[in-house]
Amino acid sequence: MSSPTHYLISAPGKVILFGEHAVVYGKTAIAGSLDGLRTYVLFEKREDGLLELNLPKLGLHLPLLWPTSALPYSKVAAVSKVADNNSSQELAFNEELLKELKPIVLDGNVKNKDIQEINEFQQIAASVFLYLYTSLEDKQTSWNGMTVHVISNLPVGAGLGSSASYSVCLATGLLLVLGHIPIPNSNEGNTDSSFSGSSSPMNLINRWAFQAEKVIHGTPSGIDNAVSTYGGAVSFTKGEMENVIGFQLLRFLLTSTKVPRDTRAQVAKVRVLYDKYPHIVDPIFEAIEGISLSFNEIVNSGASQSELNKKFEELIDLNHYLLNSLGVGHSSIDRVREITAQHSLHSKLTGAGGGGCVLTLLRDDVTSDEITKVKSALATLGFECFETQVGGNGVSVIDSSVTISKQEFLSSENVQQHFSGWKHFT
Amino acid sequence: MSSPTHYLISAPGKVILFGEHAVVYGKTAIAGSLDGLRTYVLFEKREDGLLELNLPKLGLHLPLLWPTSALPYSKVAAVSKVADNNSSQELAFNEELLKELKPIVLDGNVKNKDIQEINEFQQIAASVFLYLYTSLEDKQTSWNGMTVHVISNLPVGAGLGSSASYSVCLATGLLLVLGHIPIPNSNEGNTDSSFSGSSSPMNLINRWAFQAEKVIHGTPSGIDNAVSTYGGAVSFTKGEMENVIGFQLLRFLLTSTKVPRDTRAQVAKVRVLYDKYPHIVDPIFEAIEGISLSFNEIVNSGASQSELNKKFEELIDLNHYLLNSLGVGHSSIDRVREITAQHSLHSKLTGAGGGGCVLTLLRDDVTSDEITKVKSALATLGFECFETQVGGNGVSVIDSSVTISKQEFLSSENVQQHFSGWKHFT
Numbered sequence: 001m002s003s004p005t006h007y008l009i010s011a012p013g014k015v016i017l018f019g020e021h022a023v024v025y026g027k028t029a030i031a032g033s034l035d036g037l038r039t040y041v042l043f044e045k046r047e048d049g050l051l052e053l054n055l056p057k058l059g060l061h062l063p064l065l066w067p068t069s070a071l072p073y074s075k076v077a078a079v080s081k082v083a084d085n086n087s088s089q090e091l092a093f094n095e096e097l098l099k100e101l102k103p104i105v106l107d108g109n110v111k112n113k114d115i116q117e118i119n120e121f122q123q124i125a126a127s128v129f130l131y132l133y134t135s136l137e138d139k140q141t142s143w144n145g146m147t148v149h150v151i152s153n154l155p156v157g158a159g160l161g162s163s164a165s166y167s168v169c170l171a172t173g174l175l176l177v178l179g180h181i182p183i184p185n186s187n188e189g190n191t192d193s194s195f196s197g198s199s200s201p202m203n204l205i206n207r208w209a210f211q212a213e214k215v216i217h218g219t220p221s222g223i224d225n226a227v228s229t230y231g232g233a234v235s236f237t238k239g240e241m242e243n244v245i246g247f248q249l250l251r252f253l254l255t256s257t258k259v260p261r262d263t264r265a266q267v268a269k270v271r272v273l274y275d276k277y278p279h280i281v282d283p284i285f286e287a288i289e290g291i292s293l294s295f296n297e298i299v300n301s302g303a304s305q306s307e308l309n310k311k312f313e314e315l316i317d318l319n320h321y322l323l324n325s326l327g328v329g330h331s332s333i334d335r336v337r338e339i340t341a342q343h344s345l346h347s348k349l350t351g352a353g354g355g356g357c358v359l360t361l362l363r364d365d366v367t368s369d370e371i372t373k374v375k376s377a378l379a380t381l382g383f384e385c386f387e388t389q390v391g392g393n394g395v396s397v398i399d400s401s402v403t404i405s406k407q408e409f410l411s412s413e414n415v416q417q418h419f420s421g422w423k424h425f426t
Numbered sequence: 427m428s429s430p431t432h433y434l435i436s437a438p439g440k441v442i443l444f445g446e447h448a449v450v451y452g453k454t455a456i457a458g459s460l461d462g463l464r465t466y467v468l469f470e471k472r473e474d475g476l477l478e479l480n481l482p483k484l485g486l487h488l489p490l491l492w493p494t495s496a497l498p499y500s501k502v503a504a505v506s507k508v509a510d511n512n513s514s515q516e517l518a519f520n521e522e523l524l525k526e527l528k529p530i531v532l533d534g535n536v537k538n539k540d541i542q543e544i545n546e547f548q549q550i551a552a553s554v555f556l557y558l559y560t561s562l563e564d565k566q567t568s569w570n571g572m573t574v575h576v577i578s579n580l581p582v583g584a585g586l587g588s589s590a591s592y593s594v595c596l597a598t599g600l601l602l603v604l605g606h607i608p609i610p611n612s613n614e615g616n617t618d619s620s621f622s623g624s625s626s627p628m629n630l631i632n633r634w635a636f637q638a639e640k641v642i643h644g645t646p647s648g649i650d651n652a653v654s655t656y657g658g659a660v661s662f663t664k665g666e667m668e669n670v671i672g673f674q675l676l677r678f679l680l681t682s683t684k685v686p687r688d689t690r691a692q693v694a695k696v697r698v699l700y701d702k703y704p705h706i707v708d709p710i711f712e713a714i715e716g717i718s719l720s721f722n723e724i725v726n727s728g729a730s731q732s733e734l735n736k737k738f739e740e741l742i743d744l745n746h747y748l749l750n751s752l753g754v755g756h757s758s759i760d761r762v763r764e765i766t767a768q769h770s771l772h773s774k775l776t777g778a779g780g781g782g783c784v785l786t787l788l789r790d791d792v793t794s795d796e797i798t799k800v801k802s803a804l805a806t807l808g809f810e811c812f813e814t815q816v817g818g819n820g821v822s823v824i825d826s827s828v829t830i831s832k833q834e835f836l837s838s839e840n841v842q843q844h845f846s847g848w849k850h851f852t
């Protein structure tokens with residue numbers, strides 16, 4: 001079998017279902033993968049020794065180009081790379097490599113006739129690619145360079161894990177191209193996302209995606225890349241993650257209030273309240289943790305789907321008001337809640353609050369007609385809605401027998417539906 | 427000094443400032459007296475051996491009349507009466523007396539030419555009067571019967587302690603007329619409402635008012651009659667009450683949503699939620715208790731009035747959302763909150779919720795012009811507002827040198843302002 005000349009990878013975004021803010025104080029939170037809201041990355045083989053990165057979604061209208069020979073491989077200890085790949089320990093972050101890459105990132109522009117400005121955010125996205133390529137490069141690959149196209153239907157900076165899904169796609173593609181993990185053989189539908197097996201491809205992808213997240217965020221929690229890698233729902237406490245076993249797909253309406261999110265400001269606001277009234281705020285965090293734990297219990301209670309939905313709605317209401325008591329609500333969020341309540345639907349903010357996105361549970365009995373009405377009511381008020389499912393597949397690779405042209409990839413509005421035959425790692 | 431031929435007594439209503447619902451589960455709540463929202467009872471001497479009770483506010487357009495000789499004094503043990511009055515122990519409730527009074531209450535109608543229907547609520551109000559009279563009667567009084575007029579500017583059944591203020595007025599008047607306590611000598615402004623001294627007039631009034639509350643409610647908490655008797659603000663935990671020392675008058679707007687209150691239903695609703703999610707609801711109760719405790723701390727912190735008000739507003743917001751999380755909110759309450767928020771004012775429900783009344787703090791810097799605007803905005807939406815102060819005087823007796831005619835009393839819209847020279851027990 002000849003080596004593939006392209007890979008198409010996709011990885012989902014995430015939403016926090018329950019526990020935002022309380023998680024900062026060591027309480028349990030629940031996050032789930034966003035089915036249908038994903039980042040897609042196409043890797044194409046080159047023969048000219050160049051690495052090409054296309055980030056149109058981030059506002060870069062020209063590709064960035066680097067010769068593979070320009071990368072500082074000497075900063076990567078070959079021995080640690082091999083050892084790390086077979087260990088369950090967290091990979092050590094290579095600060096020196098990142099520093100060395102800084103000027104190289106900007107060189108990516110040199111080959112372009114029109115010099116485009118590369119802002120800090122775009123530089124970071126390029127750094128992730130070069131950091132992973134340099135770290136994972138090994139001489140066994142038959143590729144001599146590659147072209148990478150990134151598209152996504154995830155809103156950037158909305159707290160929906162767009163950076164993690166980008167990190168997971170890049171980690172997966174580079175691990176595949178550079179020979180660290182095999183092409184998955186499992187068929188679609190096999191969504192075994194067990195966290196066991198430290199040297200499994202999934203584990204390796206997650207660990208390298210976490211490295212990428214460190215390039216982007218400095219000190220990420222690790223929850224976003226885990227959800228994007230494994231899919232499903234994850235329970236997260238003080239850095240420890242556990243799959244929510246038995247979790248079934250849940251339908252949600254995800255509404256962007258279009259009020260800009262400022263996570264740092266909201267977290268700081270809660271800290272001020274906590275410092276002022278610890279005897280009030282600490283029990284509120286405990287109550288929020290109680291919601292996350294109740295969610296886990298309910299999922300495994302064997303209750304019927306309609307009972308589950310009823311209870312999830314109660315948890316959504318409880319969490320909504322508790323977040324409001326912490327002062328991270330916003331009138332736009334209340335407005336979305338009101339509109340959805342008029343259709344007997346229950347909503348809560350997701351993420352840091354103070355604007356951002358609102359999650360509305362779509363029970364099984366909610367007809368598409370009703371959903372259309374709610375969406376139109378929300379759109380009338382200037383909100384933007386995405387119908388989505390939470391808890392779907394994690395990172396996926398398209399069957400390599402499917403041929404995709406760059407044009408086909410870039411023109412397909414919903415890549416997930418357009419190409420059949422996605423495969424999943426085990 | 428000849429014995430007075432009339433007494434005019436007033437006692438305030440109460441509001442719960444913080445801790446409603448959580449108090450049912452043994453957590454601390456804070457209640458305060460409602461200045462200006464009071465019940466007024468005029469006692470007039472008679473010579474004909476009749477007891478006349480006028481309850482126009484309860485819908486009785488004719489007086490009820492009983493001969494003093496018709497009451498079952500034999501059901502009252504004289505010795506226990508004297509002993510009880512000098513003890514700090516709770517008075518034993520006289521179930522037998524109450525039972526005996528049942529048919530006698532209805533006889534109050536017999537002297538009227540037009541037989542009026544007496545509903546259960548009116549019967550209970552009459553029972554309170556006869557229960558207290560029979561229990562406290564002793565041959566030392568120079569009065570041979572009395573006429574009692576009851577008026578009130580407190581809405582009945584709104585959770586504002588109208589029954590307790592009625593109980594306190596009746597207990598005070600009858601203790602005075604029947605020679606158990608002396609007429610107070612203290613001047614207005616002396617509001618020493620220390621809870622110490624088990625045989626003090628205040629203590630005796632509170633204990634007999636608690637008996638009256640038992641006639642009305644069966645198992646009252648005792649918080650309403652304590653606040654109505656002593657005034658100020660009271661911290662209440664598992665039946666134990668403590669004065670909130672250092673509490674200054676706070677201005678509030680009290681808004682009736684006009685949505686009928688059903689305390690029993692709201693308490694039951696919270697119970698269902700508690701039984702379903704104890705690990706969520708118990709910490710919510712703890713957080714609410716934290717609010718009550720913070721209130722006590724803040725009152726005694728020596729902070730400036732503007733700092734105090736700022737913090738009270740934060741506690742109001744916290745408590746509002748926590749009550750909403752318990753499911754006892756109502757869209758009408760949220761509406762009042764919205765309107766008052768438009769004027770930078772903070773509101774929470776008071777009492778059981780699900781409608782009922784909303785408290786809005788009026789900081790010192792809020793001008794009467796602004797208050798007028800808020801009130802008019804609320805009135806436009808059909809809400810009814812009372813401007814009030816919380817934490818004023820408890821039970822008061824008008825200086826006996828002031829002569830009041832029945833007509834004057836009944837025609838005075840605000841008795842508190844109309845008659846000067848109120849005195850307070852110590």
